[in-house]
Amino acid sequence: MRSFSIFKSTSKLFNDYPISSRFLVLFTISTGGMVAYSESQTGNGLPNSGNKHMEPKKKKMVVLGTGWAGISFVKDLDPSMYDVKVISPRNYFAFTPLLPSVTCGTVEGRSIVEPIRNIIKKRNGEVKFHEAECTKIDAANKKIHCRSTFEYSPIPNREFSLEYDYLVVAIGAQVNTFNTPGVMEHCHFLKEVEDALRIRRCVIDRFEQAVLPDLSEEEKRKNLHFVIIGGGPTGVEFAAELHDFIWEDLVKLYSGVKDLVKITVIQSGDHILNTFDERISSFAEKKFSRDGIELLTGFRVVSVSEDSITMNAKKTGEVCAIPYGMALWSTGVGTRPVVKDFMEQIGQGHRRILETDEWLRVKGCEDVYAIGDCASVHQRKIIDDISKIFAAADKDNSGTLTIQEFQDVIDDILVRYPQVELYLKSHHMMDIKDLLRDAEGNEMQVDIEGFKSALLHVDTQMKSLPATAQVAAQQGAYLSRCFNRLEGCKANPEGPRRFRGSGRHTFLPFRYRHFGQFAPLGGEQAAAELPGDWVSIGHSTQWLWYSVYASKQVSWRTRTLVVSDWTRRFIFGRDSSRI
């Protein structure tokens, strides 16, 4: 049990899920390599800090979505305090970082999903789940409207509505085609497990079709041209998986057409993996070039037809079209219609994405929270509050601030405006007080203008959070922790001072901690950005990837399945049956 306790301490996020003792019969997993990636406790924050009195009757909490954000929220929420209902059209949680592996059968689709009902089984209360789609959020009446979507249903699909006291929107994003003509009709996407399974069948189909009698070589080449549009982590990982699937497994079975296979990645930027460190991006490009994967960088796809993909070169404007057998669109994150409608209700209609404050409360309405890919956190600029901060710090109303006076508000500033810390770091300052020193390092008394100019460039450090599983999971965990401690924190607020109001915020604001990211590149090699600007590339990184991804599984069941899928692949290869 030793390895399990180490495991537990390093990978808290999903481990307190009840486990049958029977799992001990199966594999034990080495977890040596995963410390670098383990989730934080994000111990801070505040949801609804209104002063409503907690009635003895439990408050109605409705959660929309069962992805990373929704599940990590529900999993940790104390259901003895709330009457929780979860709504989602999918009755399972999917471990989406492994979706590219599912497309080629390295891992089975079912191995990366866990039924919601297994996850929400709680000992001290009940969490209800309904498999339905939310069609409308009615924030004015604190209601949501839902519709069930069963195929072949003995009783008709119907609509129902639920009232809420708190609503957590964790509904995720949808594909964004940027209105490129033909993409919706002709391209594959990779958001859901079903997408991955469809891609897998499609790859096999293209090979089966290529070996039919009477095909011209041109037709065969067209059939076997796999195009990935978007050179981000998903697209690159799919290209790598597909390359391995074809060259490790399929060419043995379809040897007659192996010279006709081609994989192309189209990227509008100058490099693939451009959110990663340059070393990783350049390693990936070299590896792909060795592997024969064609990279078309600097091209933007303008339309996709049944026959071909049309794109133009961003520099020259030249237009060209390539025939293809299968195309994956793996770029762009779009807003779901129900969220779009909700945004219009609450005056966010002009925005691209739903906006929350730093406590993950949706701006413009009460008691609604949004986490994960469907929302973005708006970080308040320090420059907007600068006079209030100055006034709060300038206790003697002298019109100037001394270091001593400043000292008093430093902690609150650091908590409330995390960009300050980033700014200090990027300017190699050890201490926030350095902002109030002159070039010789002497302390200065500053007036409001001096204070403004000292902090003027701090806000340039603000960055919006990426739409990743890591962010979503941390947000869910943060929010559930706030809700669990709501009563206590109302009595003893833990948040920073309200510069614009009085008193303190109930909770610490949400703070994202980045634990790095992986880019598997095929051929048992991966690249990783680790905390502290470390970059790790190669075979050992792939093994780190294996251990991290095994450790992050939502249950011992899926962990066992994923590891046995990997083992199966090593021994028997990937299956090419078209089911």
Add this chain to the structure above:
Amino acid sequence: MRSFSIFKSTSKLFNDYPISSRFLVLFTISTGGMVAYSESQTGNGLPNSGNKHMEPKKKKMVVLGTGWAGISFVKDLDPSMYDVKVISPRNYFAFTPLLPSVTCGTVEGRSIVEPIRNIIKKRNGEVKFHEAECTKIDAANKKIHCRSTFEYSPIPNREFSLEYDYLVVAIGAQVNTFNTPGVMEHCHFLKEVEDALRIRRCVIDRFEQAVLPDLSEEEKRKNLHFVIIGGGPTGVEFAAELHDFIWEDLVKLYSGVKDLVKITVIQSGDHILNTFDERISSFAEKKFSRDGIELLTGFRVVSVSEDSITMNAKKTGEVCAIPYGMALWSTGVGTRPVVKDFMEQIGQGHRRILETDEWLRVKGCEDVYAIGDCASVHQRKIIDDISKIFAAADKDNSGTLTIQEFQDVIDDILVRYPQVELYLKSHHMMDIKDLLRDAEGNEMQVDIEGFKSALLHVDTQMKSLPATAQVAAQQGAYLSRCFNRLEGCKANPEGPRRFRGSGRHTFLPFRYRHFGQFAPLGGEQAAAELPGDWVSIGHSTQWLWYSVYASKQVSWRTRTLVVSDWTRRFIFGRDSSRI
């Protein structure tokens, strides 16, 4: 390696498939219990015994179908002698006896399939496979017409035709609804892996739908009423699997509706499993009654609507209708349209099923063979040939037959008319010569009339073969063995004397050997009919079932997967994710 060699000797059928040495890393399977079920070598038979000279150019052999019959034929065929092409709309072989387990996730769909291309990889020649559907057999021109059926295809689906010198039709059967209205639209079937996966999703859907808000109890009951039409082995096994899935796994997750679940089996006969020994049938009925599975025996379904299943009681004619949530139609075997069309071409249009002779040659055309569920073997009646047999035996043309004269043709009769042996056995005779003895046991000289009357009742023992995997696999193996030995056997015929012609048949006729059958009944209990009229029922039989079904797997890959699926189920239960 000891266990493997034992394994090989007891379970020949699929074992000479090349295995990577890497499998040794994984499980080893105890094979103790499977001797009773192991396949025979069916060492006898004759396909096309025409006198065509074998050209140096290889003969074109086309095989339709990749089910039990097709695969067991192709697997053993020597591709150095024939230019073999296999056509099927499925690029994999499915281990169909485990389909009921797939419906409830006891075994995954992918664990029971093996890609055709893995199976037909041969070292001494090439077998080609095309994923397409045969649309027409043109026996007059020795051609078949095919059509590819890819969804979302970059080049259009097209038709092509192939010429053959020998055609093996192993195309299987399709569902037969007996034209019952509504069955095709509203019922599930269980012929393909996709069917099983669809059923699995449907079962989960019914539970998810039953726990939606605002449903009346009546609607919930309707939703959770699972009806199986047909009390044969498939229907009964599905009912048992479903019962276990619900009561071992689903009720824990959907505890609010567990009292509303109902499983009903509708059987037109008086008993379920009526092809099995009466002890098994009665045990199954008692077990089902204890389990709360309702049996409606003596009812015939007359129509199925979206809402309800209408049936009449066979005895009273009374008509009643029951609401249902999901219905499985598991009765009836029908002829595929392409086979029906072929039958009309060759003068078999009036028949229900394609007929072959005892050498599996399709009657009414040349060089076409049919094996598996798509055909039935017509056993020649001895009474039709009786004068020829008498004439052949009566060497001295005396008009009477002595025991000594009879002695000469006995072996050929026993081989050519297997019903004789069954007749002797059923009449407790030790020797065929007993037929020519009088009541006191004295030898008689018989004339033609006496000979006829002695053999008059022999033909009553003829039985048509069941549409099972066991029959199909034996037929495939028999036929490939004949083709592999065609040249040798033409020179030295091994078959019985031709009573209607001269010389001997090239091959021994096909003879089916029944190795028993299983009926898993749920709750880790099974029933088995074993050779020698043995009946075995209970938990130990379930373990026998496990070991037999593991041993019969087509490859070490599927064997490993199936066994690990079983293990996973024991440890973690079945998955209820709706994918």
